[in-house]
Amino acid sequence: MDVTSKCLCGSSSFTVRIEQYPIEAHLCHCDTCRHAHGEFAAFHAPWPVPPPESLKTMTGYQSSSSVTRYFCSKCGTQMGDAGAHGHQWTTSTATVDEPEKLFEYKHHIFVPDTKDGGLSDLLPMINGREMRLWRGEKYQSEELPKSWKGAPPAPDPSERLEARCLCGGVKFFITRPDADVGAPIPPREDPDIKKYVSRKGNKWMASNCVCKSCRLASGCDISSWYFVATPFITLEDGAPFRNVFGTGREYCSSENVARVFCSRCGATVLYQNFQRPKMVDISAGILRSKAGARAEDWADWNLGIDYSSEAINASMRDALQQGLSSWGHETG
Numbered sequence: 001m002d003v004t005s006k007c008l009c010g011s012s013s014f015t016v017r018i019e020q021y022p023i024e025a026h027l028c029h030c031d032t033c034r035h036a037h038g039e040f041a042a043f044h045a046p047w048p049v050p051p052p053e054s055l056k057t058m059t060g061y062q063s064s065s066s067v068t069r070y071f072c073s074k075c076g077t078q079m080g081d082a083g084a085h086g087h088q089w090t091t092s093t094a095t096v097d098e099p100e101k102l103f104e105y106k107h108h109i110f111v112p113d114t115k116d117g118g119l120s121d122l123l124p125m126i127n128g129r130e131m132r133l134w135r136g137e138k139y140q141s142e143e144l145p146k147s148w149k150g151a152p153p154a155p156d157p158s159e160r161l162e163a164r165c166l167c168g169g170v171k172f173f174i175t176r177p178d179a180d181v182g183a184p185i186p187p188r189e190d191p192d193i194k195k196y197v198s199r200k201g202n203k204w205m206a207s208n209c210v211c212k213s214c215r216l217a218s219g220c221d222i223s224s225w226y227f228v229a230t231p232f233i234t235l236e237d238g239a240p241f242r243n244v245f246g247t248g249r250e251y252c253s254s255e256n257v258a259r260v261f262c263s264r265c266g267a268t269v270l271y272q273n274f275q276r277p278k279m280v281d282i283s284a285g286i287l288r289s290k291a292g293a294r295a296e297d298w299a300d301w302n303l304g305i306d307y308s309s310e311a312i313n314a315s316m317r318d319a320l321q322q323g324l325s326s327w328g329h330e331t332g
């Protein structure tokens with residue numbers, strides 16, 4: 001059948017013929033994928049090479065000697081990676097409409113890059129299938145036991161958390177909610193902010209979203225957000241927060257919403273909803289906590305899923321909900 005991949009804004013798309021499916025898909029947790037997508041993992045599967053003219057609306061970022069990542073120049077959707085000097089394509093599974101029919105998610109690869117297990121701990125099974133864990137590439141590296149666990153979250157006493165996309169063109173710093181940054185009302189007392197502050201520690205809240213826009217914006221079936229009040233963000237040069245800075249580029253996915261991605265490497269960077277202007281949602285995949293991908297020393301993860309009923313990939317959502325619930329039991 002013919003399958004069309006498309007970005008959030010609709011200006012990047014391509015159609016290829018798929019003869020056989022489901023196709024074996026994987027979640028890549030390597031540092032490069034996490035920082036390039038701005039998410040916990042790249043959701044990837046081997047795919048036919050798109051017609052060359054379809055790449056004209058995309059920007060390529062060469063992330064290694066043989067791999068170039070392509071994202072929509074207007075909205076930032078990571079469409080896929082061209083490998084082997086353009087002879088292979090690895091597609092973002094969230095850019096197509098029927099992921100459950102087309103893909104069989106089977107592997108978590110490059111898991112130890114996350115230090116704490118990242119999203120792999122939350123998705124031990126997808127669609128009733130036990131996932132295989134790999135130290136590096138699937139079938140080409142050491143297979144890790146299903147019981148593999150990352151290091152327990154180490155305390156990170158730093159006063160500032162760095163956020164940085166893959167290429168470094170977007171970089172800023174986050175301060176903890178109880179820090180004195182001269183905000184007019186302390187976050188725990190501000191009715192517009194207090195629900196984004198953890199009751200378990202000096203941390204901001206974080207959450208996973210499966211809405212249609214986030215899915216397309218990142219090219220990932222799960223998008224993960226870290227909620228911070230704007231006075232607690234400082235740009236690299238010490239300036240206060242503003243939406244667009246460095247290599248960031250803005251795309252307004254609806255009237256009240258601005259999404260920012262890196263125009264050089266394609267990482268999703270942030271989401272701002274002007275109906276709650278004091279807050280900004282930061283892409284969890286660009287956080288650089290020493291404790292690991294989940295940044296648990298800085299983030300209190302919500303055990304529910306945002307826009308759960310909107311999920312295109314329902315079995316992925318169900319797997320995540322199950323994973324979050326048992327993770328909640330284990331971690332108390």
Ligand SMILES: [Zn+2]
Pocket residue numbers: 007008009010011012072073074075076077
């Ligand atoms: Zn686009």
Ligand SMILES: [Zn+2]
Pocket residue numbers: 028029030031032033034042110
């Ligand atoms: Zn990767």
Ligand SMILES: [Zn+2]
Pocket residue numbers: 165166167168169170247262263264265266267
């Ligand atoms: Zn970048």
Ligand SMILES: [Zn+2]
Pocket residue numbers: 209210211212213214215223306307
């Ligand atoms: Zn969303």
